[in-house]
Amino acid sequence: MPFTYDRTIRFHETDAAGVVYFTNVLVICHEAYEASLIASGVNAGTFFRSGDAAMPIVHASVEFFKPMYCGDRVSIQLLSKQVNDSTFEICYEILGNASDRAPQTLESDNTARLVGKALTRHVCIAPQTQTRTMLSSQLINWLRQTGSTL
């Protein structure tokens, strides 16, 4: 049911401590959001350029349970939820997988594989008036496919 986005951790996402720099986990979560929009038929090129409506993130949080390394394979499981007429949230579970640096033990239990969790809250804004406006039918459709509407 939730949308899944697979990704290899890249070198530029790591830092001198040898692991993924903390904000890059949120970047990867946003990539999962973009991939889910594209899978739902949304044109990412125009969606984010904010003509009629902008969709800024007003809140984000992230928790880290285990470090991630260059070359690791991760799966992002994305679950969306409409909050009100103009707002939705996305929950992300970041699952570690068979990395190429470790013995290839594919853990079947998601809890054991959970390396992080994140949440983003998005509000629909009319650019001219800078006031909240209703989510488009395109977004309501995407919410139905990747989570739940009101």
Place this chain on the structure above:
Amino acid sequence: MPFTYDRTIRFHETDAAGVVYFTNVLVICHEAYEASLIASGVNAGTFFRSGDAAMPIVHASVEFFKPMYCGDRVSIQLLSKQVNDSTFEICYEILGNASDRAPQTLESDNTARLVGKALTRHVCIAPQTQTRTMLSSQLINWLRQTGSTL
């Protein structure tokens, strides 16, 4: 009393919606943390390379009240707080200022200038055992200067 870090928003921090990409606000907050460590006498080059102790971020959150644009001047006000023997948190207030794109109205009221808030939680880990360990005296000293200890 809180540590202040001033910064100009750079072009690479913006996205195609014309404003700062959301995770870059957390990057700038981490820069303020680094600047406060250096001001406190910590050697940033070795501190983050995790010899005897690693200091991973286990939680981060951020809220956005107003967009930030390329060329904007922002001030990060950082306030630290020890949570327990191995953990501390940092609160960040991001204040907008007289940007070079707007009439130079220096708002005196911090509430009016508040464009975002963030929080990071840091835990001290012994790399060999991957277990929590006590904050160093260097960090206790930094906590005294930039916030509060237990």
Place this chain on the structure above:
Amino acid sequence: MPFTYDRTIRFHETDAAGVVYFTNVLVICHEAYEASLIASGVNAGTFFRSGDAAMPIVHASVEFFKPMYCGDRVSIQLLSKQVNDSTFEICYEILGNASDRAPQTLESDNTARLVGKALTRHVCIAPQTQTRTMLSSQLINWLRQTGSTL
């Protein structure tokens, strides 16, 4: 014969001018290099952490022919070449493809699809002595698969 790496342009790679920020094209090229190493059996997690040998980039250049937008599909074609005992270069051709923002006209001609070109030069260094050392047999093997050796 050259290694091909396909990629969707992501929102965080764009800037306020609405297109991919220039250095991110080199980031994507380096991702193609990482993917080719992994495909060749190299462990990316340990390769870049530089135990016995570091492989710093000593030169990089990039040319841009057309802008890239969020949601665009690009293909990186990578061709490696050994220069001497301790040095190799990689040429990258970045090909635009059927983007989701444009009419789906899959151009068959690579020249018409060429949106950029890049080159990186890599030198093998012994960390202790900071002097040049010979490319490993693992890298010679990768050069044979993705380009040419001496």
Place this chain on the structure above:
Amino acid sequence: MPFTYDRTIRFHETDAAGVVYFTNVLVICHEAYEASLIASGVNAGTFFRSGDAAMPIVHASVEFFKPMYCGDRVSIQLLSKQVNDSTFEICYEILGNASDRAPQTLESDNTARLVGKALTRHVCIAPQTQTRTMLSSQLINWLRQTGSTL
């Protein structure tokens, strides 16, 4: 005569090899360009958003002589040069300085301090027609201050 931009290397700019990720040196050079525009009276917020004219980078190159570490102080020396009616180039010299990780030996000789060099070429484009157009008087003024005009 050349414009100088001082900067501390930040943790997010490093990678798992412990040094600055190669493309971030070009990011820092672009920051120096932005700082020189602002110093020359240009409004960075509107300049890069490309209303009447866009200024894309069509070529960039960078060479690395020494690694840079988190906490290092670097100076970017920027020198601009008009190439023709619609084109200019910028040369950057990246000088290492008294880092906080090393004995405070301020080297007086720029050659000894040189850790990298870079070059960017910029072309002025009319967005509507996507053809080259003349550099604005604002840019000619900036070229006079930071380098040379035709």
